[in-house]
Amino acid sequence: MLSLENIINGIHTWLNNTFDPTLALTCEFVLLGITAIAIFAVLGLVLVLMERKVAAIMQIRKGPNRVGPFGMFQTVADTLKLIMKEGLTPDGADKVLFNLAPFIVMIAAMLLLAPIPFAKGVQMWDINIGVLFISAVSSISVIGILMAGWASNNKYSLLGAMRSGAQIVSYELSAGLSVITIVILTGSLQLSEIVNAQQNGWWIFKGHIPVLISFVTFIIAVTAETNRAPFDLAEAESELTAGFHTEYSGMKFALFFLAEYINIFIACAIGATLFLGGWMPFHIGNWEGFNAIMDYIPSSIWFVGKTFFLIFLMMWFRWTFPRLRVDQLLNLEWKYLLPISMLNLLVVTVMAIMGWYF
Amino acid sequence: MFITNYIKEIFNGVKSLLTGMRITGYYFVHPKEIITEQYPDNRATLKMANRFRGEVVMIHNENNEHACTGCSACELACPNGTIKIINKFDINAEGKKKKAIDTFVYHLELCTMCNLCVIACPTDTIKMDQTFEHSVFDRSQLTKVLNRPGSKIKAGVE
Amino acid sequence: MFEEIGTTEDGYMVINIGPQHPATHGVLHLVMTLNGETIVKTEPHLGYIHRSIEKMSESLTYRQFIYATSRMDYLSSHINNHGCSLCVEKGLQIEVPERAQIIRVIMDELTRIASHELWWGAMAMDLGAFTPFFHAFRERETITEIMEETCGARLTMNYICPGGVMADLHPDFQKKVKSFITLYKSKINEYNELVTGNIIFQNRMKGVGYLSKEDAISFGCTGPVGRASGVSCDIRKLYPYEVYGKLQFDEILETAGDSFARYMVRIHEMNQSIRIIEQLIDNIPDGEFLAKTKAVLKLPKGEFYQRVETARGEFGVYIVSEGGTTPYRIKYRSPGFSNLSALPTMVKGSKIGDLIAAMGTLDLVIPDLDR
Numbered sequence: 017m018l019s020l021e022n023i024i025n026g027i028h029t030w031l032n033n034t035f036d037p038t039l040a041l042t043c044e045f046v047l048l049g050i051t052a053i054a055i056f057a058v059l060g061l062v063l064v065l066m067e068r069k070v071a072a073i074m075q076i077r078k079g080p081n082r083v084g085p086f087g088m089f090q091t092v093a094d095t096l097k098l099i100m101k102e103g104l105t106p107d108g109a110d111k112v113l114f115n116l117a118p119f120i121v122m123i124a125a126m127l128l129l130a131p132i133p134f135a136k137g138v139q140m141w142d143i144n145i146g147v148l149f150i151s152a153v154s155s156i157s158v159i160g161i162l163m164a165g166w167a168s169n170n171k172y173s174l175l176g177a178m179r180s181g182a183q184i185v186s187y188e189l190s191a192g193l194s195v196i197t198i199v200i201l202t203g204s205l206q207l208s209e210i211v212n213a214q215q216n217g218w219w220i221f222k223g224h225i226p227v228l229i230s231f232v233t234f235i236i237a238v239t240a241e242t243n244r245a246p247f248d249l250a251e252a253e254s255e256l257t258a259g260f261h262t263e264y265s266g267m268k269f270a271l272f273f274l275a276e277y278i279n280i281f282i283a284c285a286i287g288a289t290l291f292l293g294g295w296m297p298f299h300i301g302n303w304e305g306f307n308a309i310m311d312y313i314p315s316s317i318w319f320v321g322k323t324f325f326l327i328f329l330m331m332w333f334r335w336t337f338p339r340l341r342v343d344q345l346l347n348l349e350w351k352y353l354l355p356i357s358m359l360n361l362l363v364v365t366v367m368a369i370m371g372w373y374f
Numbered sequence: 375m376f377i378t379n380y381i382k383e384i385f386n387g388v389k390s391l392l393t394g395m396r397i398t399g400y401y402f403v404h405p406k407e408i409i410t411e412q413y414p415d416n417r418a419t420l421k422m423a424n425r426f427r428g429e430v431v432m433i434h435n436e437n438n439e440h441a442c443t444g445c446s447a448c449e450l451a452c453p454n455g456t457i458k459i460i461n462k463f464d465i466n467a468e469g470k471k472k473k474a475i476d477t478f479v480y481h482l483e484l485c486t487m488c489n490l491c492v493i494a495c496p497t498d499t500i501k502m503d504q505t506f507e508h509s510v511f512d513r514s515q516l517t518k519v520l521n522r523p524g525s526k527i528k529a530g531v532e
Numbered sequence: 533m534f535e536e537i538g539t540t541e542d543g544y545m546v547i548n549i550g551p552q553h554p555a556t557h558g559v560l561h562l563v564m565t566l567n568g569e570t571i572v573k574t575e576p577h578l579g580y581i582h583r584s585i586e587k588m589s590e591s592l593t594y595r596q597f598i599y600a601t602s603r604m605d606y607l608s609s610h611i612n613n614h615g616c617s618l619c620v621e622k623g624l625q626i627e628v629p630e631r632a633q634i635i636r637v638i639m640d641e642l643t644r645i646a647s648h649e650l651w652w653g654a655m656a657m658d659l660g661a662f663t664p665f666f667h668a669f670r671e672r673e674t675i676t677e678i679m680e681e682t683c684g685a686r687l688t689m690n691y692i693c694p695g696g697v698m699a700d701l702h703p704d705f706q707k708k709v710k711s712f713i714t715l716y717k718s719k720i721n722e723y724n725e726l727v728t729g730n731i732i733f734q735n736r737m738k739g740v741g742y743l744s745k746e747d748a749i750s751f752g753c754t755g756p757v758g759r760a761s762g763v764s765c766d767i768r769k770l771y772p773y774e775v776y777g778k779l780q781f782d783e784i785l786e787t788a789g790d791s792f793a794r795y796m797v798r799i800h801e802m803n804q805s806i807r808i809i810e811q812l813i814d815n816i817p818d819g820e821f822l823a824k825t826k827a828v829l830k831l832p833k834g835e836f837y838q839r840v841e842t843a844r845g846e847f848g849v850y851i852v853s854e855g856g857t858t859p860y861r862i863k864y865r866s867p868g869f870s871n872l873s874a875l876p877t878m879v880k881g882s883k884i885g886d887l888i889a890a891m892g893t894l895d896l897v898i899p900d901l902d903r
Contacts, residue, residue: 074398075666078410254555336398339660341885387731425684453596488599488690
């Protein structure tokens with residue numbers, strides 16, 4: 017059967033047979049890099065369009081519909097416009113940090129693509145501490161945001177960056193704690209192991225209410241970590257005009273913008289991998305026929321479908337809720353999410369020890 | 375009790391959030407509710423209300439005749455100096471000089487569509503038209519002459 | 533001492549919100565002194581959209597100056613026109629036909645609903661929820677269509693003239709207003725579910741931007757802002773004009789004085805306006821829509837004052853006449869100006885987010901402040 021796994025294996029074998037191992041490895045690295053950039057670009061274009069369409073339909077509008085069929089090339093046109101725009105650097109800005117910041121944010125986003133299992137056997141880097149890697153690298157982007165806010169020499173940017181710092185640092189905790197519940201249940205930090213452990217049922221079904229709670233906590237926490245409404249205090253349009261990227265224009269702004277969407281994708285992909293079984297198809301107990309049909313759907317479709325479902329959920333949040341205030345945001349984390357997820361972690365640990373899951 | 379209140383608070387909060395999401399979710403699955411009018415595309419079917427005030431025009435009949443006596447009532451009624459009437463003296467059949475309109479200058483760029491000139495007009499010569507696409511590349515094009523070339527006053531209008 | 537541009541001597545940060553800022557709904561300029569996120573001082577700066585309408589009106593006749601008031605508070609332009617017209621009629625002692633009075637009142641209430649709808653959407657947008665804005669515009673659009681059909685324009689109607697109204701009602705008017713009432717009643721519940729009940733929204737609004745009753749009186753706050761602090765200031769009740777004295781409606785009073793109270797006053801006011809329209813829409817008497825007036829209006833020598841209740845509060849017109857065709861002096865008392873003056877007191881010591889919420893509930897229309 018033609019699947020992504022076979023294609024990749026085919027390329028791997030062909031490269032190793034044709035060239036010597038060092039050259040083959042170099043080739044694979046280059047291919048991987050190109051793939052990562054391609055995924056980055058395509059996802060950015062697709063997600064921006066999706067966001068605009070979802071927003072439009074919820075707001076009883078039509079959304080982009082002029083460029084191409086159903087406005088499909090609108091984001092391409094927008095990107096072209098942004099590339100052609102002048103990338104201004106303000107006079108009082110710290111030039112080095114100002115120009116470096118978007119790249120740090122983007123690199124942090126791209127690094128996170130590495131350990132995600134996109135389909136059966138398709139993973140750039142099956143690192144044995146995948147979950148830890150993700151938790152560690154996802155915090156780097158806050159440095160980029162702080163740099164952008166500080167270097168802009170703009171008070172709005174500074175306020176936005178400081179808000180973002182406080183927000184991401186605190187929400188990292190409950191995101192981490194809710195991820196750890198799955199690590200405890202699986203007994204592994206490796207993402208491929210976690211997916212394999214969901215062979216006979218996704219964790220969200222197997223883990224009863226505690227995993228459901230940690231799933232909800234995770235979604236809230238990653239929404240905050242990616243600076244999405246209702247937690248978009250870092251850019252809070254009506255308060256800080258555009259927050260940390262007020263002074264950015266042209267392609268530098270586009271990098272921030274794209275990195276935001278890649279971060280959403282990655283956060284949702286991790287959520288799908290940990291809680292919704294990654295590329296594992298949906299199986300119901302003993303229904304052999306049903307399970308066979310589900311198996312027939314390629315694993316990459318399953319992964320993308322689950323991820324986009326979560327992305328849609330986050331967009332749904334964004335276009336429904338008002339924004340929180342900065343102190344309420346921190347209250348929510350420290351008074352509600354953190355105690356709940358700590359208690360939940362305890363419950364899950366007891367559950368894992370006693371084997372109270374399917 | 376503290377814990378009960380805490381849980382109740384969370385429960386009510388989540389419930390209120392879900393109620394809000396139900397509304398937006400409803401609109402997401404009912405694209406028929408979309409109310410957007412696609413303006414330049416629907417030009418053919420677009421019908422403005424017949425009282426809509428778009429610009430001042432002068433009514434001419436098929437013989438290229440209007441009813442403007444050049445009395446300047448509209449010019450006086452206008453709060454912005456939008457209308458400027460230049461009169462001339464025609465020689466009528468009896469050889470007498472008679473006041474008649476030469477040019478009826480209308481500055482669309484100054485007009486606020488307040489309708490006062492139309493009300494002031496004693497002979498109902500001017501009216502509001504429903505056109506609204508007034509943008510041009512040069513401001514001078516907005517200064518219009520309302521009486522058509524070669525037009526003259528209708529017989530019987532004093 | 534560490535000194536930097538834009539920092540006060542105490543080390544506080546000075547930040548300009550506006551004149552180009554998404555939350556100021558126009559060209560309002562607020563100079564804020566911030567201690568981190570906390571507001572130390574707010575200083576509104578005005579004058580960016582001053583058009584000297586008062587001075588301009590001195591050279592316009594009593595028929596002409598009315599149109600200019602539409603450009604002040606453009607969201608309740610009809611009610612502004614109404615106030616001016618009433619003032620002129622007071623001076624000339626014109627008896628307005630009953631049909632015209634009722635048409636004017638219905639239009640006033642429709643304008644009020646339209647204005648509150650827009651405020652509702654814009655305020656939700658200030659708080660970061662974009663969707664309500666478009667939902668509010670859907671209902672508002674039906675009102676503007678009714679206005680367009682009868683008055684000839686959508687925003688700056690200029691429908692009222694001394695002595696009555698410019699044109700008779702459109703034949704479809706009653707039908708359309710009734711269908712709007714049905715639409716509104718089916719959607720108001722949605723408003724409450726989407727915004728009012730939302731826990732994030734309530735947390736953002738409750739206890740924020742508190743204005744005490746004493747402060748509200750001393751700042752001269754009127755309209756929903758004053759009534760939310762417990763000040764009874766509905767001109768329609770206190771000094772009834774036109775047919776308001778005969779109508780059944782409640783003056784909405786809240787005592788909390790915070791942003792949420794102001795929000796609820798406006799939401800309930802929309803319902804009261806619907807109630808007023810329902811009482812009148814089937815009882816429009818036949819007859820003249822415009823009283824016979826002289827071609828040239830000349831107010832007798834003296835001073836005339838008339839106040840009306842706009843969507844934002846008390847709008848007063850003060851005309852000094854020397855007996856000529858143009859007023860000697862005109863002064864408008866605009867509600868937004870007094871309401872804005874309460875803003876620094878309201879937001880002192882709160883966060884920037886609270887400033888936006890409080891400013892949203894003041895429902896400022898900047899051309900109304902500056903004139």
